[in-house]
Amino acid sequence: MSAGTNVAVVLVILDGVGARRVRADTMPTLHTLATSGAWRPDGSEAVLCSATYPNILTLVTGSTPAQHRVFANPLFGHEFTAGAHTQTVFERASTCMSEFVVGDQYLIDVAKARTAGRHWPPEGVLPASAGVDEFGYATDAQVLPHAVAAAERAPDLLVVHFNGPDTASHLHGPDSPEAIESYRTVDAALAGFIDSLRPRWDELLVLIASDHDQExxxxxxxxxxxxxxxxxxxxxxxxxxxxxxxxxxxxxxxxxxxxxxxxxxxxxxxxxxxxxxxxxxxxxxxxxxxxxxGGGHGGPRTRDQVAVATGGHPMVAQIAQVWRHRRPAAQDWAGLVLAALKLATVAPR
CATH class of the missing domain: 3.30.1360 (Gyrase A; domain 2)
Incomplete structure (x- = not known):
């Protein structure tokens, strides 16, 4: 943690996990964190298209697709997006130690992970020995040790992305036995990651979100x-x-x-x-x-994102109060990060 900093922020993104999956029977760790912290059961509202790249870019910048120009996954890198520039939380927190660990290696470019102080996989290239899923993304078991190692370095800002449920839901459908098992698997990975945060729990704001649901x-x-x-x-x-x-x-x-x-x-x-x-x-x-x-996303029916805040930071109680009266949106999360790091005057209302 940087000298003089007495709070750290962790943002966990669970790819393809809708708000309805925060249940004790399939995701007990996430459910326990939700019920003991701040939780919006109907979730945060994704931007449209309700897809990974538009929403994760929104989560780490606070900007809408109208600003960052990535309205859909295939539009990333298209000439349509040329000239768009939005600052990530890493750029705005440039005086802080920051890290970004992702399961989808393409997010290194999409979400501008190079603006963080450190990122994995390096340069967006998975090691040849990395465990990958059917789409070639790092498995949650592969991501976990890198997330834990990052947590042990105690950065001021850490963003971690787990991809497993998205792949399983695409292949088999979001309500399939394979998808249900993937929710349990990522929940177990979340449990291991949360354990690595316990030594400094009192100084942490831990935000747990997702990019979209599936249908x-x-x-x-x-x-x-x-x-x-x-x-x-x-x-x-x-x-x-x-x-x-x-x-x-x-x-x-x-x-x-x-x-x-x-x-x-x-x-x-x-x-x-x-x-x-x-x-x-x-x-x-x-x-x-x-x-x-078997499963897809993009339209209005898959906009419900996980919305959980936990940790020992006083902002958890403040977030709980706000969420009781107002449903959060994807573009709110960057503001929460910056407010906790005291780099924004107020959190989004």
Whole structure:
């Protein structure tokens, strides 16, 4: 911990774990932390699209997709996002010791982890010996020792991301036995990580969030919106994001081409030239050759994020009071981090 600093902040992000999963039977560690600290049972509200990259970027910057320009996972690195600049909590806390440990190695770039004092995996490249899941991301068991090692170095700010439940839910569906087991697995990893924080618990604010929930999808209800747009002569780029799609370009303002498309539940214009489209339940957006999936996210139904605050810091009680009267949003978490580090005058209301 930096000289003169008497508080530290830990932000844990549980990828793909919806607010409804905070239950004693499947996630006892998380449930105990929730019921003994600050907890919003209906969760924090994700930005749209309710996907990993837009929301984790929002969690660590406090900015909305309209500001950081990543409305969907496929838009990261696209020319559409060129010129956008939002500061991470690491940049704004540059005088503090900070670390970022992630299960999805691409978050090193997406969430600007290089702005932290230290990050894992180094340069966003997993070691050849690392244990990985079916999508090539680090398993929760692989992330845990690096998270514990970071905690033992006692930084002022530590962000840890566990990815396991997201992969299991995508492959098998969020209510499948495999997904339920993944919630138990990440909860066990959380327990091990929390144990490493106990020696300095009284000086910690521990925030536990997620990026999005997931919902079941049927493979035979996929919608090739990009193909449809091309067939109808729509002058816009279409980016599939599970149960949502983002349309970027001149024709995004006009939604008449969506009329009568089976499985499209609604759409809204985020700004001139950017439209988000949501699928009906069990439908999803994907090209014909895209691999089958059991679960997806992106639309309004998967916006409920975990919202728990614990630790010995006095802000836990303050957060509990605020959350009783107001549901938090993804863009609030960066403000909580900075307020605890005394780098913001007030926490978001």
């Amino acid at each position: 079941p999808i049927d493979d035979d209800r996929r919608i090739d919106l990009a193909g449809l747009a091309a067939a109808r002569g729509v002058e816009a780029g279409v980016f599939h994001e599970g149960t949502a799609a983002v349309v970027v370009g001149r024709d995004a303002c006009d939604d008449r081409w969506l009329s009568g498309v089976p499985g499209v539940e609604g759409s809204w214009l985020c700004e001139p030239g950017v439209r988000v489209i949501a699928s009906a339940p069990h439908h999803w957006f994907a090209a014909p050759g895209y691999p089958s999936r």
